[in-house]
Amino acid sequence: MSRFRLKPLPRAILTDDGVLIKSQNANPLSFHSNALRDPDAGPDDKGCDDGTHERGAGESMFCLTCLSDSTNFDSNGRGILPMNTVIPYGRIINAHNVRSLGATQTTKKSKQDTTISTALLANDDDGLSMDLENDAMDYVIDLVFVLPLEKNVVPRTVRLNIDYVPLSPASSDLAEVILKRSYKNARRNKKMLVIINPFGGKGQAKNLFFQRAAPILDASGSDYDIAYTERSRHAVEIAESLDIDKYDTIVCASGDGIPYEVLNGLYRRIDRVAAFNKIVVTQLPCGSGNAMSISCHWTMNTSYAALCLLKSQESRIDVMCCQQPSYSDQPRLSFLSQTYGIIAESDINTEFIRWMGPIRFNIGVAFNLLQGKTYACDVYVKYAAKTKHDMKVHYLLHKKTAELIFDSPPASSSSASLSQSNPLNEHLQSASSSSLSTPPTPAQESVISSEDFNLKYSLSDPIPEEWERLSSDITDNLSIFYTGKMPYIADKTKFFPAALPADGAIDLVIMNSTTSVRRMTPILLSLDDGTHVMQPEVLHSKVSAFRLVPHIEEGLISVDGEKFPLEPMQVEVLPSLVKTLLRNGSYIDTEFDTLLST
Numbered sequence: 001m002s003r004f005r006l007k008p009l010p011r012a013i014l015t016d017d018g019v020l021i022k023s024q025n026a027n028p029l030s031f032h033s034n035a036l037r038d039p040d041a042g043p044d045d046k047g048c049d050d051g052t053h054e055r056g057a058g059e060s061m062f063c064l065t066c067l068s069d070s071t072n073f074d075s076n077g078r079g080i081l082p083m084n085t086v087i088p089y090g091r092i093i094n095a096h097n098v099r100s101l102g103a104t105q106t107t108k109k110s111k112q113d114t115t116i117s118t119a120l121l122a123n124d125d126d127g128l129s130m131d132l133e134n135d136a137m138d139y140v141i142d143l144v145f146v147l148p149l150e151k152n153v154v155p156r157t158v159r160l161n162i163d164y165v166p167l168s169p170a171s172s173d174l175a176e177v178i179l180k181r182s183y184k185n186a187r188r189n190k191k192m193l194v195i196i197n198p199f200g201g202k203g204q205a206k207n208l209f210f211q212r213a214a215p216i217l218d219a220s221g222s223d224y225d226i227a228y229t230e231r232s233r234h235a236v237e238i239a240e241s242l243d244i245d246k247y248d249t250i251v252c253a254s255g256d257g258i259p260y261e262v263l264n265g266l267y268r269r270i271d272r273v274a275a276f277n278k279i280v281v282t283q284l285p286c287g288s289g290n291a292m293s294i295s296c297h298w299t300m301n302t303s304y305a306a307l308c309l310l311k312s313q314e315s316r317i318d319v320m321c322c323q324q325p326s327y328s329d330q331p332r333l334s335f336l337s338q339t340y341g342i343i344a345e346s347d348i349n350t351e352f353i354r355w356m357g358p359i360r361f362n363i364g365v366a367f368n369l370l371q372g373k374t375y376a377c378d379v380y381v382k383y384a385a386k387t388k389h390d391m392k393v394h395y396l397l398h399k400k401t402a403e404l405i406f407d408s409p410p411a412s413s414s415s416a417s418l419s420q421s422n423p424l425n426e427h428l429q430s431a432s433s434s435s436l437s438t439p440p441t442p443a444q445e446s447v448i449s450s451e452d453f454n455l456k457y458s459l460s461d462p463i464p465e466e467w468e469r470l471s472s473d474i475t476d477n478l479s480i481f482y483t484g485k486m487p488y489i490a491d492k493t494k495f496f497p498a499a500l501p502a503d504g505a506i507d508l509v510i511m512n513s514t515t516s517v518r519r520m521t522p523i524l525l526s527l528d529d530g531t532h533v534m535q536p537e538v539l540h541s542k543v544s545a546f547r548l549v550p551h552i553e554e555g556l557i558s559v560d561g562e563k564f565p566l567e568p569m570q571v572e573v574l575p576s577l578v579k580t581l582l583r584n585g586s587y588i589d590t591e592f593d594t595l596l597s598t
């Protein structure tokens with residue numbers, strides 16, 4: 001005999017945007033935190049800062065101060081999802097049919113009835129019941145979604161009674177229907193290797209991963225192994241010897257140093273074509289420099305980046321290939337930047353004050369600037385866009401193409417939505433719910449061959465005829481030489497606002513020491529909004545290749561934040577070589593178009 005336990009459930013339906021709560025249940029909903037935690041990592045989600053209520057054991061509750069306006073309180077301090085709240089597909093990370101609870105008892109519904117008190121009968125039956133009157137089936141689903149709590153997103157589970165009319169017998173697995181909508185354009189069931197640099201982010205990388213990202217990955221049912229880097233360049237070895245049949249995604253829970261090493265490890269493989277066709281390389285921001293995450297996931301927050309890791313589409317991006325005499329047998333890949341002059345010195349030569357955090361870099365720049373240091377060199381370039389006008393044309397052309405491919409219709413605003421509290425989530429929502437957001441050649445379908453690794457130019461050859469030498473007026477007194485492929489080089493530093501993921505070009509920014517400190521200071525202070533590139537003193541172009549020949553005695557070149565020898569360096573773009581995850585299929589919007597129109 002079955003034992004029955006009455007448990008009221010809220011009713012919901014599927015909409016184009018997400019799961020819409022149709023009936024506001026009089027009883028409070030409780031949301032279960034299903035985060036698995038590293039026992040070493042300590043608690044993360046502590047509930048509310050305001051301390052007005054506490055969480056019971058094994059249970060988390062919504063709180064007004066942590067949620068959007070769409071959340072209400074009952075007298076016990078528990079949150080309820082009001083009618084017309086939408087849990088967007090972009091926020092849903094898992095769903096389970098509650099088969100063990102079995103048949104649901106349906107009541108006859110009038111069209112206007114939005115406060116149905118449905119009882120879930122817990123018994124031993126399996127299966128789902130059908131309301132023959134309207135062909136809608138009642139499903140009991142455990143829906144796992146992420147909720148903004150303080151500055152992070154955290155996983156929660158809610159049990160819902162969902163009315164759904166199956167389109168075909170094959171779609172009667174409602175959890176699968178929801179998951180397909182929630183992971184549109186994204187690879188589900190990734191096989192991930194998470195590489196954690198325990199020294200990254202001033203030693204915080206491991207805690208950040210386990211506190212902010214792992215709960216979301218675990219709640220989504222993701223499959224991942226963890227490897228810790230034990231020494232410098234260990235990630236090169238890990239990637240070089242990786243079993244690429246076992247994994248499809250390498251997640252670098254680190255700063256930008258580990259993705260750099262991983263890409264070069266993959267590049268050294270004999271089967272590198274297969275590796276670059278299979279493996280996606282992405283970052284969870286756990287270091288002090290997280291340019292890849294801010295550029296690709298549009299966030300420096302580890303929990304939001306974990307959500308993006310699950311939801312973003314695989315895309316191919318350009319990478320740069322560096323040649324120098326010291327490693328002529330094995331060129332190096334660079335995904336982020338190469339720099340020479342004040343910024344290189346400030347980045348690398350301030351390692352000894354690493355404990356200061358990112359401010360050490362600003363101190364280094366200011367120090368070198370005030371000393372009026374110059375870094376003489378010769379620079380030869382193959383232009384892709386030379387003048388500021390060419391830059392505008394190039395940028396708008398490539399940005400336009402991306403918009404046509406990836407833009408989504410605006411989400412319905414008729415219903416309250418859990419996504420309202422954070423503008424970042426609108427992007428996530430549109431990315432996953434749009435029917436127009438399928439790119440013509442997503443990374444899953446675009447295959448590269450060994451020819452895509454071929455370099456067009458050799459450092460040992462003379463400068464090609466079609467290249468141009470920059471005027472010595474600029475290069476004799478050079479202060480900053482910076483080339484890059486991603487818009488952000490650090491938090492709040494939009495150094496390359498015109499950078500695009502796959503435009504076949506490297507962005508070049510050069511500044512000259514003849515610019516007075518009085519002029520240089522405001523230019524450098526405008527790095528956060530990217531307006532420095534609009535200043536007449538700043539040379540801003542796009543190149544597909546360049547050669548830098550330093551003429552100073554002592555110094556260094558920095559590639560993706562790593563110290564490189566002070567030698568001639570030649571760099572060329574290798575178009576669309578690397579698979580990564582891009583939110584909505586693009587880099588974070590730098591609003592460079594707005595700068596162009598001012």
Ligand SMILES: Nc1ncnc2c1ncn2[C@@H]1O[C@H](COP(=O)(O)OP(=O)(O)OP(=O)(O)O)[C@@H](O)[C@H]1O
Pocket residue numbers: 197198199200201202229230231232233234253254255256257258261286287288289290561
């Ligand atoms: N176990 C280890 N011991 C020492 N160094 C390591 C170890 N693991 C990784 N590294 C090195 O740490 C460097 C920085 O790594 P990462 O980018 O993850 O951290 P970060 O905090 O962002 O550092 P940075 O400020 O240099 O960017 C890498 O060059 C890597 O080779």
